[in-house]
Amino acid sequence: MDEPVTPLESLGERVAEVLAARAEERKGAIERARQGYMAEAFRALPRRSGRSGLALLAALSCVLIGAGTLAAALRRPLEFTAGGVPARVEDWVAASDGLTVPLSFSDGTELRLEPFSRARVVSLHARGASVVLEDGELHADVAHAAPSAWRVIAGPLTVRVTGTRFSVRWNAVSEEFSLSVGQGAVVVEGSGVGSARHVRAGETLRLLVGERASADSPARANWRPQ
Numbered sequence: 001m002d003e004p005v006t007p008l009e010s011l012g013e014r015v016a017e018v019l020a021a022r023a024e025e026r027k028g029a030i031e032r033a034r035q036g037y038m039a040e041a042f043r044a045l046p047r048r049s050g051r052s053g054l055a056l057l058a059a060l061s062c063v064l065i066g067a068g069t070l071a072a073a074l075r076r077p078l079e080f081t082a083g084g085v086p087a088r089v090e091d092w093v094a095a096s097d098g099l100t101v102p103l104s105f106s107d108g109t110e111l112r113l114e115p116f117s118r119a120r121v122v123s124l125h126a127r128g129a130s131v132v133l134e135d136g137e138l139h140a141d142v143a144h145a146a147p148s149a150w151r152v153i154a155g156p157l158t159v160r161v162t163g164t165r166f167s168v169r170w171n172a173v174s175e176e177f178s179l180s181v182g183q184g185a186v187v188v189e190g191s192g193v194g195s196a197r198h199v200r201a202g203e204t205l206r207l208l209v210g211e212r213a214s215a216d217s218p219a220r221a222n223w224r225p226q
Contacts, residue, residue: 177192
């Protein structure tokens, strides 16, 4: 994705969050509608249709069951692994000296923690996740979906993402923040950045949060592929 994040995409993110919060209610409504439709279809079958009518009813059942399965899959929160091992929300993930740790999500998104970095996935939903970078460096290749809602939180700053590739660094001691975008665009929000900042492919944003100083660079993003 090479276009900047738009208000329409932001609206889509909020809609996705509301739908996820009411997943159980929607699931019950879908099931009631399915049962009512099946009952009406059965009553509408001609009495003389015999086996052909039953075959039609069976076909309708398969279609509706398939649609229900697909809808449930779209509402299901993402899953992820850390270093190839199934992981859960709030699990502490740390990369030791000389090692990187991949975080692989079920939508195809890949995050990679560089050595001496620490992070936590603090929430998961059907369209994305929120990840806290406690310290160090993280490379991201976020799968694009519409709408999508990904967050990388580093200190007081939040990187809002749809589908893109970027690198973010956060030094918790010096409060230094650096973001380089290799593909697509992101939005950086939070104290120390003023109004929301759009960072696009080929741009780098550096912030000294403690001193509330910033510098922008048009240099090529220092992103390394998985």
